[in-house]
């Protein structure tokens with residue numbers, strides 16, 4: 474599983490736009506993606522058309538130190554599109570830093586929460602706030618990679634030195650390697666400053682920078698205001714092409730991280746004497762559905778979480794030997810009545 478922080482303490486450099494659209498593009502390429510909004514401003518949450526007033530719980534609840542009830546990240550996951558899942562944030566996240574002051578291990582709250590995830594993903598992306606406080610630190614500590622979007626504006630390079638210092642500190646504190654890669658954003662080929670900064674960045678970061686460049690493109694701005702990703706909003710736009718190119722480069726590195734996408738694992742694990750059977754459940758309002766049965770000793774293991782389809786149905790293909798099976802769905806932790814199916 475690749476865990477990627479999208480971080481830069483400078484606001485407005487394209488963190489949220491990159492988080493949303495890289496996630497959506499990776500999912501469109503069949504990767505199972507979880508995007509975590511870690512910014513109290515909740516821009517990813519709003520950009521994905523989620524009304525924070527209607528949310529009972531957010532990422533805050535999964536990170537705070539509540540003794541009354543424990544919320545896990547799985548509890549707050551919202552399906553967005555096929556293979557695209559999301560953990561929302563709201564303004565109460567801004568109180569977390571103060572609430573956790575003095576709490577041991579407060580820097581690894583997110584890392585621990587991700588470790589406990591019931592369901593596995595190919596990618597976890599984290600949209601960081603525009604600061605280098607506890608939230609960003611948590612994100613870096615939880616990550617195997619850090620992508621730094623850098624806009625091609627006059628002040629864009631200010632602060633990257635400080636960010637690199639923090640990353641160095643995080644590297645010393647963790648037991649795993651962390652790869653850093655810069656992404657040039659809001660590039661405008663007509664302006665001299667864009668070209669100067671791009672050249673400077675290429676000299677500075679060299680191979681630690683993606684070749685793909687995200688051009689300044691009004692469709693990316695429009696898409697957010699409609700609560701859509703660029704994949705849904707306009708596949709003909711330059712913005713879509715750029716994010717798709719970036720996605721291709723990200724996918725190229727998968728072998729370095731030992732990622733074999735779930736879809737490919739499923740294909741290669743097919744056994745000839747088994748039957749592939751699709752289970753479908755209609756529940757457009759549900760947040761998560763698992764399927765359990767006597768075929769897996771009634772334990773809702775991660776492989777048996779169903780995927781939400783665009784029409785509000787949930788489906789899962791399971792390989793089973795021919796025979797008679799009992800099963801139930803778990804819809805948002807509520808078990809449905811027993812069902813029976815004979816497979817021939």
Ligand SMILES: Nc1ncnc2c1ncn2[C@@H]1O[C@H](COP(=O)(O)OP(=O)(O)O)[C@@H](O)[C@H]1O
Pocket residue numbers: 483484485486487488489490491516603658659660687688689690691693694695697
């Ligand atoms: N490539 C781009 N072209 C045009 N506008 C962009 C682009 N990337 C981001 N924006 C816009 O710039 C603003 C800041 O981007 P955002 O992704 O929210 O930055 P951050 O999360 O770093 O604060 C938003 O209004 C966004 O729609």
Ligand SMILES: [Mg+2]
Pocket residue numbers: 488489490512516517601
């Ligand atoms: Mg943002």
